[in-house]
Amino acid sequence: MTRRLEGKPVADSRNAATRAAIAARGDQRAPSLVSVHRDIDSPFRFYLKRQAKAAAEVGVVFRDEAVGDAAHPEALTARLAALGRDPAVDAVLVEHPLPPPFDFPAAVGELPLPKDVDGVSPGNLGRLVAQRPVQVPAVALAAVAIARHYELPIEGEPVAVVGRSETVGLPLALLLASRAPRMNATVTLVHSRSRDLAGALSRARTVFSCVGRPGLLDRSNVPPGAHVVDVGLSSVPDPTRPGGSRSAGDANPEALEGWADSLTPVPGGVGPVTVAELMASATRAWSWATGRESPP
Amino acid sequence: MTRRLEGKPVADSRNAATRAAIAARGDQRAPSLVSVHRDIDSPFRFYLKRQAKAAAEVGVVFRDEAVGDAAHPEALTARLAALGRDPAVDAVLVEHPLPPPFDFPAAVGELPLPKDVDGVSPGNLGRLVAQRPVQVPAVALAAVAIARHYELPIEGEPVAVVGRSETVGLPLALLLASRAPRMNATVTLVHSRSRDLAGALSRARTVFSCVGRPGLLDRSNVPPGAHVVDVGLSSVPDPTRPGGSRSAGDANPEALEGWADSLTPVPGGVGPVTVAELMASATRAWSWATGRESPP
Numbered sequence: 001m002t003r004r005l006e007g008k009p010v011a012d013s014r015n016a017a018t019r020a021a022i023a024a025r026g027d028q029r030a031p032s033l034v035s036v037h038r039d040i041d042s043p044f045r046f047y048l049k050r051q052a053k054a055a056a057e058v059g060v061v062f063r064d065e066a067v068g069d070a071a072h073p074e075a076l077t078a079r080l081a082a083l084g085r086d087p088a089v090d091a092v093l094v095e096h097p098l099p100p101p102f103d104f105p106a107a108v109g110e111l112p113l114p115k116d117v118d119g120v121s122p123g124n125l126g127r128l129v130a131q132r133p134v135q136v137p138a139v140a141l142a143a144v145a146i147a148r149h150y151e152l153p154i155e156g157e158p159v160a161v162v163g164r165s166e167t168v169g170l171p172l173a174l175l176l177a178s179r180a181p182r183m184n185a186t187v188t189l190v191h192s193r194s195r196d197l198a199g200a201l202s203r204a205r206t207v208f209s210c211v212g213r214p215g216l217l218d219r220s221n222v223p224p225g226a227h228v229v230d231v232g233l234s235s236v237p238d239p240t241r242p243g244g245s246r247s248a249g250d251a252n253p254e255a256l257e258g259w260a261d262s263l264t265p266v267p268g269g270v271g272p273v274t275v276a277e278l279m280a281s282a283t284r285a286w287s288w289a290t291g292r293e294s295p296p
Numbered sequence: 297m298t299r300r301l302e303g304k305p306v307a308d309s310r311n312a313a314t315r316a317a318i319a320a321r322g323d324q325r326a327p328s329l330v331s332v333h334r335d336i337d338s339p340f341r342f343y344l345k346r347q348a349k350a351a352a353e354v355g356v357v358f359r360d361e362a363v364g365d366a367a368h369p370e371a372l373t374a375r376l377a378a379l380g381r382d383p384a385v386d387a388v389l390v391e392h393p394l395p396p397p398f399d400f401p402a403a404v405g406e407l408p409l410p411k412d413v414d415g416v417s418p419g420n421l422g423r424l425v426a427q428r429p430v431q432v433p434a435v436a437l438a439a440v441a442i443a444r445h446y447e448l449p450i451e452g453e454p455v456a457v458v459g460r461s462e463t464v465g466l467p468l469a470l471l472l473a474s475r476a477p478r479m480n481a482t483v484t485l486v487h488s489r490s491r492d493l494a495g496a497l498s499r500a501r502t503v504f505s506c507v508g509r510p511g512l513l514d515r516s517n518v519p520p521g522a523h524v525v526d527v528g529l530s531s532v533p534d535p536t537r538p539g540g541s542r543s544a545g546d547a548n549p550e551a552l553e554g555w556a557d558s559l560t561p562v563p564g565g566v567g568p569v570t571v572a573e574l575m576a577s578a579t580r581a582w583s584w585a586t587g588r589e590s591p592p
Binding site for chain 1: 401417418419420421422423424425426427428451452453454460462466467469470473474475480482483484485486487489490491492495496498499
C-alpha cells in the first residue's frame with residue numbers, strides 16, 4: 001500500500017512555530033504581508049484565499065492589492081518599488097507566473113531581498129546558488145519540509161526534480177543539491193525536453209514533480225518503490241464537484257497505488273505547507289525588519 | 297581509441313571572432329579588463345599570465361591589480377566598488393575562490409552585472425537561474441563551447457556535472473539545463489556527498505567534471521562510451537618537469553583510453569577556451585558600455 005503523505009501535520013507544526021514567534025513579539029507591531037495580483041480569474045486567486053486564512057491563523061497582518069491591467073506592466077514595477085520602500089510592509093508576494101508584457105524578474109527585483117518573501121527575484125535566486133539564501137520560494141521550502149518530516153531519502157541519494165521553471169523546479173533543485181542540513185541530494189533535473197522521462201527517473205528514490213500536467217507520473221515512468229512529492233497543481237474538469245472542477249497534481253494516484261512507496265496527495269499535500277512556509281518567510285522578514293534578527 | 301578533444305581550435309575560433317569585433321571598433325577605445333588578485337602564489341597567478349597573453353592577442357587592454365593582504369578584506373570590497381564606478385573599465389575579474397575572511401559574494405556584488413565579467417556575483421548567478429543571463433562564468437561557457445564544437449550529446453540527453461561549486465559546477469549545470477540553443481540537457485548534479493559516484497554517472501552520455509581531484513574519473517565510474525569534458529585543474533608533483541610539477545585534470549587519461557569515447561586533455565582542453573571566453577565576455581561588456589549593443 002502506498003503511504004499517503006499528508007501536508008497537514010507538517011503545516012500545523014510550521015504554523016505553530018510561526019504563531020509562537022509572533023506571539024512573543026512584545027510591543028513590536030505584527031508582521032505585515034502584502035500580496036499583489038492582477039485582478040483576474042487565475043489559480044493565484046485560490047491561493048490568495050489560502051494566504052488570508054493562514055495569515056489570520058498565525059497572526060500575520062495580510063492585505064491583497066490588485067494592480068492595473070496587463071496593458072500597463074510598468075504600474076506593477078512602480079507599485080513594487082513603493083512597497084519596497086514602505087517601512088510598514090515586511091513582505092511582498094507577487095502573483096506568478098505573470099505573462100508578458102509584465103516583466104516579472106524586473107518588477108520583483110524592485111523589492112529588497114528580505115521583502116521578496118517568495119524568493120523569486122534574480123537577487124534571491126542568485127543568493128540560493130551562492131549558498132547564502134535570504135528568501136527561498138515557499139513551494140521549494142514546502143517540498144523539502146515534507147521530505148524531511150516523512151524522512152524520505154534525500155541526503156546523498158539520487159532524487160529527481162521534474163520541471164525547470166525559474167520559480168519552482170530550479171530553486172527546488174538548487175535547495176536539494178545544496179549543503180544545507182539533510183539536503184546534499186544527487187539531483188537530476190528533468191524537463192519537457194528530456195528525451196526519456198522513465199530513464200531519467202529510473203534511479204530516483206524520491207521524485208519531486210513540478211510540472212502542472214495531471215497524470216504525468218504513473219507506473220510507466222516512476223520507478224517502483226519511489227517516493228513522490230507532487231508539487232504540480234492543475235485544475236481538471238469534474239462535473240461531480242461544485243464548480244465543475246477539482247485540483248489535481250502531476251501524479252496519477254490510482255496508477256501509483258501499490259507501486260510508489262509514498263505519495264503526497266493533491267489537494268492536501270504540498271499546498272498547505274506552501275502557505276505555512278510563506279507565513280514563516282514573512283515572519284522571518286519581519287524579524288529582520290524589526291531588528292529581532294539579522295538577515296543572512 | 298579515445299578521441300582527444302583539443303581546446304585550441306575552439307579557442308582560436310572564439311579569439312578570431314573577438315579580435316574582429318574589436319578591430320571593427322572605429323574610433324571607440326579598446327575593451328578594458330582589470331584582473332584583481334591577492335599577490336600570492338596560487339593557481340590564479342598562472343591564469344593571470346594566460347589572461348595577459350590572450351588579451352594582447354585579441355586587442356583587449358589588460359591590467360592586473362594586487363589588493364592588500366587577507367587581513368583587510370574590506371579593502372577588496374572598496375576597490376571593487378571603485379572599479380565598478382570607473383567608466384574607463386569595462387570588465388573586472390576577481391581571483392576566486394577567495395578564502396575567508398574575504399567575503400567574495402559581497403565583494404564581487406559591488407560590480408554592476410555587465411562588469412562582473414566572470415558572472416560569479418549573486419546577481420549574475422540569479423540572472424542565470426531566471427533564464428536572463430548577463431555574464432556567465434567563462435569556465436562554464438568554455439565547457440559548453442567545447443561540447444558544441446565537438447557535437448557531444450547534450451540536447452535532451454542525460455549529462456552529469458560533477459562538482460557543485462558556486463562559481464563552476466552550479467553555473468555549468470544551470471547552463472546545460474537551460475533553454476539556450478543546443479542545451480536542454482537532462483542534468484544530474486553529482487558531488488562529494490553523492491553516495492554512489494558510478495551509479496550517479498551511469499546514464500550520462502557526457503560527463504563534465506569540475507572537482508579538482510586528479511584521477512577521480514576512471515573506468516570504475518565513467519560509463520563506457522561516454523564523453524568526458526574535464527574542467528578540473530590541479531597541480532601534481534612531477535620531478536621530470538621544470539618546476540617539479542605538472543597540471544592534471546579530474547580524469548585519469550590512461551585509464552580512460554579506449555574506454556571513453558572522447559576526452560578533453562589537461563592542459564590544452566578547457567583551459568585555453570576559458571581564457572578565450574573571458575576575452576569574449578570582456579568584449580561584450582565593452583560593447584554594452586560603449587553603446588554598441590544593449591545589455592540583456
